Amino acid sequence: MPGMTSPRTHGPLWGVPVVPGVRYAPVIRPEAAPPPVPAASTPADPDAEATRFEAAVGVVAERLRGRAARATGPAAELLAVTAALATDKAWLAAARTRIAGGAPAEWATAEAIAGFAEIFAGLGGLMAERVTDLNDIRDRVTAELVGWPEPGVTPPDSPSILCADDLSPADAALLDPALVVGLATTLGGPTSHTAIIARQLGIPCVVAVAGLGGVAAGTMVLIDGTRGTVLIEPDPAAAAAEIARAESEAAALAYWSGPGVTADDHRVELLANVADGAAARAATATPAEGVGLLRTELCFLHAGAEPTVEEQAGAYAEVLRAFPGGKVVIRTFDAGSDKPLAFVGATGSDEANPALGVRGYRVSAADRGLLERQLTAIARAAEQSGAAPWVMAPMIATPAEAAEFAEQARAHGLSPGVMIEVPAAALLADRILAHVDFLSVGTNDLAQYTMAADRMSAELAALTDPWQPAVLALVAMVARAGRDAGKPVGACGEAAADPLLACVLTGMELTSLSSAPAAVRAVGARLATVSLAQCRDAAEAALASSSAAEARAAAAAVLEQGIRE
Ligand code: PEP
Ligand code: MG
DSSP, X not given: OTTSOOTTXXXXXXXXXXXXXXXXXXXXXXXXXXXXXXXXXXXXXXXXXXXXXXXXXXXXXXXXHHHHHHOOHHXXXXXXXXXXXXXXXHHHHHHHHHHHTTOOHXXXXXXXXXXXXXXXXXXXXXXXXXXXXXXXXXXXXXHHXXXXXXXXXXOOSSOEEEEESOOOHHHXXXXXXXXXXXXXXXXXXXXXXXXXXXXXXXXXXXXXXXXXXXXXXXXXXXXXXXXXXXXXXXXXXXXHHHHHHHHHHXXXXXXXXXXXXXXXXXXXXXXXXXXXXXXXXXXXXXXXXXXXXXXXXHHTTTOSXXXXXXXXXXXXXXXXXXXXXXXXXXXXXXXXXXXXXXXXXXXXXXXXXXXXXXXXXXXXXXXXXXXHHHHHHHHHHHHHHTOOOEEEESSOOSHHHHHHHHHHHHTTTOEEEEEEOSHHHHHTHHHHHTTOSEEEEOHHHHHHHHHTOOTTOSXXXXXXXXXXXXXXXXXXXXXXXXXXXXXXXXXXXXXXGSHXXXXXXXXTTOSEEEEOHHHHHHHHHHHTTSOHHHHHHHHHXXXXXXXXXXXXXXHHHHHTSOOOO
């Protein structure tokens, strides 16, 4: 087909890895949406159009409700939301008004939905992700009106890899993992509904793949949901070798039980990010050696009033008791922006830019008592459980803030550190380290602030990718400051959950990696297959790159050579 990708002339297409696993199969694509409807030049008969419109909406809503009834778990919830959106009074009223004014049903549908999609997109975050649902409803209603086949995925007869711009929840939820063995999309981020459903179904998945639009149905591709690649028409023997390699890696995973070391015994502590005592106890079932980040704000997300010192001490002691004798790093409240706490008054709900507003440690400047009471509670929890937790402050921007926090924490007998999440703090990491005992790089926020891209935006997922060389350059700078000062520097953002990136961070000589407990085993097993020299070379190669995709590819090339001393 003209314009389609020709065989074996391309390297892999790169995207954001979401569900690990390697699969080799032909591509299928969803049935196209109906073409856009032009505006009519002569007014239509409002009564006839209203009848057509109501009938089409009725059919579409009924089909969607039927799909919701057949699905289970989060998929059923997502489908129920889409079905409810199909009969949402607001857009139906907007379309009916247009029909009453003489617009044909197709045009009224397109116009009404476009208006709401613009509002949702403007709201950003999770609301913006609903635009796909709205457009899906527009396409389904339009197809019904014009007699076009129902848009979406036709289940294949044999195992296939589904490639699409993005999937509607209605299509994603009903994928059969026995037949759709891989999933790649041009749009969407790691939190998009496609990603959520792929995780639920365990279908290897890569999102935000640039260049995927040119891959025609029927093309043989190799998808790698760990590296985030789609290889077009690879040599079949090479594809089989890749699948065998992935299978033996998966088998090795099952046996890896820690602690974190490279193949040549370079030690890296592998820790868990947890939200409360229950999560900490669950993390003890993984090879995590301790807790690298207790997000204390998540313990009290729904509290209407500030928890008392006793309540706080009880919650923190639960976490300390889950890892007796192990390392536990407690972060003081990171309130504001995406994590508003009802009892923290200093975070303004009227801020124009909450991510750049009074959040994290900045709250303490306005309400010193809040931090004082929390540090008292942490010290009490330490006493109750006989542990020696480390404490760190979020969103530190200057050495003066670090000094202030350190003084207050030391007054409670606690070992102080700070998170490096703001580029200004990364740039002055050496001066910040003069005041504190350790640093922990929060790559989620560091990527957001370095790239000036909202971490909640699926549309900007490629920019907030922690493989962005600018983000890596700042992490390397922080690691160097730690090495020079002889103080520990860890990472606790999502970057530490990516086995390949974990090797790069090890090469920069970060001393600990803390991630979602579910990711610890894969990270540890990967580290055990590489030497420190390889990790250093991988870090150097990634740092010398000009894009996230190039950095990932360069690091993968180094790390996939056999172990080298
Ligand atoms: C981070 O920003 O990387 C981090 C670990 O903190 P949070 O995700 O809680 O903002
Ligand atoms: Mg953060």
